[in-house]
Amino acid sequence: KNQVEQSPQSLIILEGKNCTLQCNYTVSPFSNLRWYKQDTGRGPVSLTIMTFSENTKSNGRYTATLDADTKQSSLHITASQLSDSASYICVVSKDDYKLSFGAGTTVTVRA
Amino acid sequence: TAGITQAPTSQILAAGRSMTLRCTQDMRHNAMYWYRQDLGLGLRLIHYSNTAGTTGKGEVPDGYSVSRANTDDFPLTLASAVPSQTSVYFCASSDKGDTDTQYFGPGTRLTVL
Numbered sequence: 084k085n086q087v088e089q090s091p092q093s094l095i096i097l098e099g100k101n102c103t104l105q106c107n108y109t110v111s112p113f114s115n116l117r118w119y120k121q122d123t124g125r126g127p128v129s130l131t132i133m134t135f136s137e138n139t140k141s142n143g144r145y146t147a148t149l150d151a152d153t154k155q156s157s158l159h160i161t162a163s164q165l166s167d168s169a170s171y172i173c174v175v176s177k178d179d180y181k182l183s184f185g186a187g188t189t190v191t192v193r194a
Numbered sequence: 195t196a197g198i199t200q201a202p203t204s205q206i207l208a209a210g211r212s213m214t215l216r217c218t219q220d221m222r223h224n225a226m227y228w229y230r231q232d233l234g235l236g237l238r239l240i241h242y243s244n245t246a247g248t249t250g251k252g253e254v255p256d257g258y259s260v261s262r263a264n265t266d267d268f269p270l271t272l273a274s275a276v277p278s279q280t281s282v283y284f285c286a287s288s289d290k291g292d293t294d295t296q297y298f299g300p301g302t303r304l305t306v307l
Contacts, residue, residue, distance in 0.1 A: 087236065117295075124300075124301075125300060125301070126198075126284050126286070126298030126299050126300050126301055127237075127284075127298050128298070129295040129296070129297075132295060172236065172237070181239060181242075181252065181253075182239065182296075183236070184229075184236030184237040184238070185236050186234055186235055186236050187236070
């Protein structure tokens with residue numbers, strides 16, 4: 084069973100609208116949690132990274148939250164743009180060099 | 195700077211043949227990684243290297259080997275390819291380990307027939 088579960092699997096939103104992606108994890112002990120954006124045909128690009136002591140981190144219109152007690156994270160996209168169409172991947176780190184990746188949420192932004 | 199480059203971009207390979215996927219980074223990062231990405235699954239770590247001269251096994255190492263002769267290069271070799279190795283392969287690097295961001299290459303799409 085994957086230690087990092089993401090929901091929804093995919094979603095479609097209209098340009099300018101907001102959306103929130105969810106990530107639940109069972110990785111323990113927990114070191115840090117990252118969100119990556121992966122455009123079609125490209126490698127993932129880091130958006131945010133949070134340690135267990137941080138509960139929110141922003142990167143422009145992307146805001147990640149973390150609740151280490153419930154082992155949940157969310158990624159909020161504000162005022163979506165067409166360029167936000169991508170897969171968003173939640174990654175949880177247990178120890179050095181070994182990360183657990185979620186399967187990703189595919190976001191499609193339509194004009 | 196180029197960051198991380200991978201070659202080839204894509205390849206079709208006959209089962210049983212060998213192949214080396216190339217990965218080069220120009221950021222002088224200590225750690226490098228190889229992942230495979232399959233539809234519906236998260237990226238899975240194949241092998242990693244903390245520093246030049248050392249390597250370690252990841253989650254799915256069987257059928258793959260790596261070497262790290264210097265800081266910049268981290269080739270991945272399939273000695274005898276099988277159809278289940280059809281995947282997209284990503285190389286990544288990071289300066290340190292756990293709290294550091296990993297930077298990914300553009301990927302190599304491999305099809306084994």
